[in-house]
Amino acid sequence: MNSANTVLARLERAHKSFGRIQALSGVDLEVRGGQMLALLGPNGAGKSTAIGLLLGQDVADAGTASLFGVSPFELRARRRIGVMLQSAGIPDTLKVSELLELTRSYYPQPRSIADCVVLAGLDGLLDRRYRYLSGGQQRRVQFALAICGRPQLLFLDEPTTGLDIQARQTLWRAIRELVDEGCGVLLTTHYLEEAEALADRVAVLDRGRMVAEGTVDQLRNHLAQRRIRCVSALPAERVATWPHVLEARRDAHRLEVVAESAETVVRRLLAEDAALTDLEVQRAGLADAFLELTRDAAKEAA
Ligand SMILES: Nc1ncnc2c1ncn2[C@@H]1O[C@H](COP(=O)(O)OP(=O)(O)OP(=O)(O)O)[C@@H](O)[C@H]1O
Numbered sequence: 001m002n003s004a005n006t007v008l009a010r011l012e013r014a015h016k017s018f019g020r021i022q023a024l025s026g027v028d029l030e031v032r033g034g035q036m037l038a039l040l041g042p043n044g045a046g047k048s049t050a051i052g053l054l055l056g057q058d059v060a061d062a063g064t065a066s067l068f069g070v071s072p073f074e075l076r077a078r079r080r081i082g083v084m085l086q087s088a089g090i091p092d093t094l095k096v097s098e099l100l101e102l103t104r105s106y107y108p109q110p111r112s113i114a115d116c117v118v119l120a121g122l123d124g125l126l127d128r129r130y131r132y133l134s135g136g137q138q139r140r141v142q143f144a145l146a147i148c149g150r151p152q153l154l155f156l157d158e159p160t161t162g163l164d165i166q167a168r169q170t171l172w173r174a175i176r177e178l179v180d181e182g183c184g185v186l187l188t189t190h191y192l193e194e195a196e197a198l199a200d201r202v203a204v205l206d207r208g209r210m211v212a213e214g215t216v217d218q219l220r221n222h223l224a225q226r227r228i229r230c231v232s233a234l235p236a237e238r239v240a241t242w243p244h245v246l247e248a249r250r251d252a253h254r255l256e257v258v259a260e261s262a263e264t265v266v267r268r269l270l271a272e273d274a275a276l277t278d279l280e281v282q283r284a285g286l287a288d289a290f291l292e293l294t295r296d297a298a299k300e301a302a
Contacts, residue, residue: 005032005033005034005035006032006033007030007031007032007069008031008032008033008067008068008152008153008184009029009030009031009054009065009066009067009068009153009184009186010029010030010031010064010065010066011027011028011029011030011050011053011054011060011063011064011065012028012063012064012065012066013026013027013028013062013063013064014026014027014028014029014050014053014060014062014063014064014065015027015060015061015062015063016046016049016053016058016060016061017061022207022208023046023049023208024046024049024050024053024060024208025207025208025209026063026209027046027050027063027205027208027209027210028210029050029203029210029213031153031184031185031186032184033152033153033182033183033184034179034180034182034183034184035179035184035185035200035201036175036179036184036185036186036187036198036199036200036201037184037185037186037187037199037200037201037202037203038187038188038189038194038195038198038199038201038202038203039051039186039187039188039203039205040188040189040192040195040202040203040204040205040290041204041205041206041294042206042294044207045205045206045207045208046205046207046208047157047188047205048085048086048157048188049208050205051085051155051157051186051188053065053072054067054072054155054186055072055078055081055083055155056071056072056073056078067080067081067153068080068152068153079106079107079108079149080151080152080153081151081152081153081154081155082146082147082148082149082151082153082154082155083146083154083155084142084143084145084146084154084155084156084157084159085155085157086157086158086161088138088142090130090138090141090142090145091130092129092130092131093129093130093131094129094130095126095127095128095129095130096122096125096126096127096128096129096130096133096141096144097113097126097127099130099141099145100113100116100126100144100145100148101113103145103148103149104148104149106149107148107149107150109150110148110149110150111147111148111149111150113126116144116147116148117144119143119144119147119174119177119178120140120141120143120144120147120170120171120174121140121166121167121170121171122140122141122144125137125140125141135162136162136163136164136167139159139160139161139162139163139167140163140167140170140171142159143156143159143171143174147174147178151183152182152183152184153183153184153185153186154175154178154183154184154185154186155185155186156175156185156186156187156188157188158188158189158190159171159187159189160172160189160191160194161190168194172194172197172198175187175198176198179198179200187199192285192286192287192290193286193287195216195286196216196285196286199216200215201213201214201215202214202215202216202219202286204219204290204293204294206293206294206297206298207297207301209297211293211294211296211297212289212293216286219286219289219290219293220283220285220286220288220289225246225258225259225260225288225292226258226259226262226281226282226283227256227257227258227281227282227283227288228256228257228258228259228262228265228266228269228279228280228281228282229254229255229256229257229278229279229280229282230254230255230269230276230277230278230279230280231253231254231255231276231277231278232253232255232269232273232275232276232277233253233273233275234255234269234272234273234276235250236248236249236250236255239255239257239269242265242268243264244259244260244261244264244265245257245258245259245260245265246258246259246260254278257269258288262281266279266281
């Protein structure tokens with residue numbers, strides 16, 4: 001297995017264009033052993049392109065991509081990875097057990113079928129033909145195929161899209177177990193709570209540029225923003241005009257305010273509404289940080 005913290009995959013100053021579309025502009029990225037890096041960004045940000053370079057599906061126009069210190073085109077590097085992409089390309093007339101046997105046969109020390117069933121939540125599915133499984137069941141099989149070769153590095157491109165809550169939690173548990181065993185994971189997801197729950201580090205791409213990289217806490221701490229909720233009759237439109245208030249809206253009798261300086265705004269709320277109750281002040285979550293980072297990048301680009 002990997003020694004923890006070893007760099008397993010790396011992009012250095014990677015550029016990639018498709019015709020006039022600049023999909024990646026000088027992106028640096030590292031995935032380390034025993035860590036999960038969540039790669040976030042809006043649609044079209046360049047996440048799949050970055051993964052494509054690391055998997056050797058595409059070549060960078062400038063900069064480099066490496067897997068285990070060598071080119072992603074080298075078989076010895078590709079043998080050490082597991083991949084679950086958005087499009088699967090699986091021979092769909094085969095049974096789940098046949099798919100697992102076939103995929104396991106490519107690897108020197110595969111995981112047992114029983115382990116794969118537990119990790120991916122495949123109970124009762126082994127004798128079913130892949131083509132007749134539901135979308136969520138197919139996703140679980142794809143995960144099992146990605147991990148059955150006991151990879152040292154796992155690429156998961158939106159792995160939990162279409163999964164119900166129970167299946168998502170099974171997958172989260174499995175991913176945590178693999179990371180604890182020393183596996184490095186590169187995850188892309190649009191579910192920010194998923195990144196918040198699983199990732200050691202988060203990287204945010206926007207329009208082909210890396211706009212932030214750090215731990216979930218570091219990204220959150222970038223934000224001075226706080227979310228203030230209370231029961232108050234004050235009109236949201238008026239509160240929205242106060243200094244330090246970024247946004248104010250009303251949901252029935254509750255007022256929700258996003259502010260840069262919570263103390264100043266809370267003082268004014270209390271001063272202007274003596275009947276105010278149920279006051280709550282929350283730190284920004286990853287979702288707020290992500291929105292602010294991509295909003296700032298859009299402003300800069302404009
Ligand atoms: N093979 C291709 N040919 C032309 N354009 C492409 C190709 N692959 C990607 N692009 C473009 O490059 C940009 C980045 O796409 P990419 O798929 O990497 O984004 P993404 O962040 O993975 O998006 P999503 O969240 O929607 O999956 C987009 O504008 C996309 O249309």
